[in-house]
Amino acid sequence: xxxxxxxxxxxxxxxxxxxxxxxxxxxxxxxxxxxxxxxxxxxxxxxxxxxxxxxxxxxxxxxxxxxxxxxxxxxxxxxxxxxxxxxxxxxxxxxxxxxxxxxxxxxxxxxxxxxxxxxxxxxxxxxxxxxxxxxxxxxxxxxxxxxxxxxxxxxxxxxxxxxxxxxxxxxxxxxxxxxxxxxxxxxxxxxxxxxxxxxxxxxxxxxxxxxxxxxxxxxxxxxxxxxx
Amino acid sequence: xxxxxxxxxxxxxxxxxxxxxxxxxxxxxxxxxxxxxxxxxxxxxxxxxxxxxxxxxxxxxxxxxxxxxxxxxxxxxxxxxxxxxxxxxxxxxxxxxxxxxxxxxxxxxxxxxxxxxxxxxxxxxxxxxxxxxxxxxxxxxxxxxxxxxxxxxxxxxxxxxxxxxxxxxxxxxxxxxxxxxxxxxxxxxxxxxxxxxxxxxxxxxxxxxxxxxxxxxxxxxxxxxxxxxxxxxxxxxxxxxxxxxxxxxxxxxxxxxxxxx
Numbered sequence: 001x002x003x004x005x006x007x008x009x010x011x012x013x014x015x016x017x018x019x020x021x022x023x024x025x026x027x028x029x030x031x032x033x034x035x036x037x038x039x040x041x042x043x044x045x046x047x048x049x050x051x052x053x054x055x056x057x058x059x060x061x062x063x064x065x066x067x068x069x070x071x072x073x074x075x076x077x078x079x080x081x082x083x084x085x086x087x088x089x090x091x092x093x094x095x096x097x098x099x100x101x102x103x104x105x106x107x108x109x110x111x112x113x114x115x116x117x118x119x120x121x122x123x124x125x126x127x128x129x130x131x132x133x134x135x136x137x138x139x140x141x142x143x144x145x146x147x148x149x150x151x152x153x154x155x156x157x158x159x160x161x162x163x164x165x166x167x168x169x170x171x172x173x174x175x176x177x178x179x180x181x182x183x184x185x186x187x188x189x190x191x192x193x194x195x196x197x198x199x200x201x202x203x204x205x206x207x208x209x210x211x212x213x214x215x216x217x218x219x220x221x222x223x224x225x226x227x228x
Numbered sequence: 229x230x231x232x233x234x235x236x237x238x239x240x241x242x243x244x245x246x247x248x249x250x251x252x253x254x255x256x257x258x259x260x261x262x263x264x265x266x267x268x269x270x271x272x273x274x275x276x277x278x279x280x281x282x283x284x285x286x287x288x289x290x291x292x293x294x295x296x297x298x299x300x301x302x303x304x305x306x307x308x309x310x311x312x313x314x315x316x317x318x319x320x321x322x323x324x325x326x327x328x329x330x331x332x333x334x335x336x337x338x339x340x341x342x343x344x345x346x347x348x349x350x351x352x353x354x355x356x357x358x359x360x361x362x363x364x365x366x367x368x369x370x371x372x373x374x375x376x377x378x379x380x381x382x383x384x385x386x387x388x389x390x391x392x393x394x395x396x397x398x399x400x401x402x403x404x405x406x407x408x409x410x411x412x413x414x415x416x417x418x419x420x421x422x423x424x425x426x427x428x429x430x431x432x433x434x435x436x437x438x439x440x441x442x443x444x445x446x447x448x449x450x451x452x453x454x455x456x457x458x459x460x461x462x463x464x465x466x467x468x469x470x471x472x473x474x475x476x477x478x479x480x481x482x483x484x485x486x487x488x489x
Contacts, residue, residue: 010242017249024256038279038409045400046278049409052399053285056407060292063465067299074306083312088320091307092327093473098466099331100392103474123373124366131395135471145392146332146383147376173471211474219330221381224338224419226329227458 100145100215104136106173108210109180114167115200116154121193123150125170125202128189132182134172138212140164145215160216167201176206286409293463300333300461332391332462336382340419340457341428343371343449346412347401350446361445363412365396365403370437371416371428372396378427380420382459386410389462406464413448417457425453 041049070091077084096102111125126144129137137144139159150159157164172179183204184190190202308321328334345368348361372383372390383390388405396405403410418424428434429451441447 010240010246014242014246014249017246017253021249021253021256024253038282041279041282041400041402043275043278046275046282049282049399049404050278050285052404052407053282053289053409057285057289057292059407059465059467060289060296062467064292064295064299066465066467067296067303071299071303071306074303074310078306078310081311084307084310085312085316085320088307088310088317088324091303092320092324094468095324095327095331095333095466097468097471097473098392099327101327101330104468104471105474106470106472108470120370123369127369127395127397129395130393131397135393135468137392146390146394147380148392149373149376151377175470220326221329221336221338221419223340223421224336224381224459227335227337 098135099219100136100143101219103211103214104173105209105211106135107176108134108171108173108207109176109183110205110207110210111170111172111183112167112203112205113170113200114203116197117157117193117200118154118197119150119152119157121189121197121200122157122170125183125189126150128182129170129172129174129179132174132179134174134179136173136212138171140168140170141213143213143215145217145219147217148215171207171210171212173210173212180204180206282409289408296465297461297463304328331466332382332389333466335458335461336419337456337458338381338419339422339424340380340417340454340459341375341425341451342454342457343375343416343418343428343451345371345414345416346448348446348448359401361447362401363403363414363447365398367437367441367447368403368405368414368416369396370433372418374428374431374433374437375416375418375420375424377433378420378424378431380418380424383416383418384459385414385416387460389460391462391464406462417454417459419457419459425451 038046038049070087073087074084076082077087093102097104111129113122113125122139126137126139126148139148139150140162142148142159142162144159148160150157150164152158155166157168182188183202190204193200193202304324307324310317325334329336345363347363350361352358352361368385372385375383385396385403385405388394388408388410391406394406396403398404399409402412403414421427438449442449
């Protein structure tokens with residue numbers, strides 16, 4: 001009788017301890033899992049992230065506005081039985097230009113690359129120009145699209161199977177001030193290359209008017225199909 | 229000594245279990261308490277509002293992307309059924325569809341590969357840079373660029389389509405792509421030729437990457453061929469502020485294969 005009671009209370013005690021233990025284990029695990037993601041970014045990184053998100057969201061909002069107007073115009077044209085051919089043409093021009101299917105012109109910068117530049121450095125340069133907001137890129141007359149990659153050994157670089165001369169020029173259309181600042185800032189690609197490859201010289205020059213050709217690539221996939 | 233042992237033997241076994249459990253409990257409580265000060269410090273500083281702002285902005289971004297995809301689908305339908313000269317409307321719609329595919333504005337599927345990269349779990353030796361043990365934007369670009377060279381036709385990282393204007397950069401221990409904040413594990417999905425996996429894994433660039441990053445720092449790498457890879461559409465803007473159509477652009481657009489040779 002007594003021992004039965006004792007074991008009953010022991011079971012309660014054990015059960016209670018197990019409960020607290022389980023709770024604490026989960027709290028502890030959660031605290032550790034929380035370390036992944038935003039929680040382990042420093043205040044400075046968070047500030048950078050917020051600036052990036054703000055900028056991006058502003059672009060996305062602008063696109064939503066453009067698309068909303070476009071959809072409304074198409075609906076009105078349909079309701080009134082009016083031809084929407086003009087709207088379709090505008091849409092086509094807009095998408096083709098962005099994709100690199102048509103030649104483009106505008107302000108920007110030209111980066112002259114002299115010396116034994118590596119393919120990685122050339123691809124880094126393209127990446128930095130894209131991050132800085134370049135809208136269209138070309139390397140020595142070859143339009144850069146998503147799949148354009150510089151390859152080959154230093155001194156023997158090529159892009160889309162076209163050998164690059166030395167020096168070669170990367171042209172970028174976009175805000176010349178932002179593009180120049182991004183490349184020439186402390187820790188930017190120009191200063192990094194000065195350290196890692198002193199014999200490579202990058203010269204960034206703003207340009208009032210650049211014209212970049214359309215891509216030579218077929219951007220229509222052979223292996224991929226639209227997903228229905 | 230013997231009395232002690234005898235006394236111990238008389239103690240019911242549940243007391244040992246309880247003692248064991250209490251020991252673990254005590255350990256966990258101390259661990260919890262030890263972890264507390266840093267969190268208290270955070271809450272008294274500027275971080276929480278920043279984390280909240282960033283989280284809100286991410287949610288806002290997801291909403292805007294969904295809106296863009298919705299509106300594009302709506303516009304595509306309206307354009308396909310718009311009034312006007314039938315032959316011209318049909319032709320323009322065909323060209324629009326091709327341009328959308330070329331621009332990355334359409335979900336694609338096909339044979340391909342998936343490559344997964346994750347931060348190293350190796351202990352970091354004293355004096356080593358912890359950042360070297362994390363997957364960097366450079367790591368992702370190395371793999372993505374090799375996939376392009378191997379003939380990939382469409383690539384996305386964690387669902388973010390890579391386009392002509394996509395840049396990738398490090399932020400803290402994570403990566404920004406198309407202005408979206410990506411976290412590990414990073415999944416690169418590419419559609420391309422049937423032998424894309426073989427081309428990738430036998431390339432010199434990939435071998436160099438494996439040696440330097442996987443063997444060197446324990447970056448976790450997984451790769452496999454896919455019969456049906458899916459690469460989602462780009463959910464971003466295609467507005468150009470500085471770039472205009474060049475005056476030499478033909479009035480009627482050539483097919484989506486670009487400049488006619």
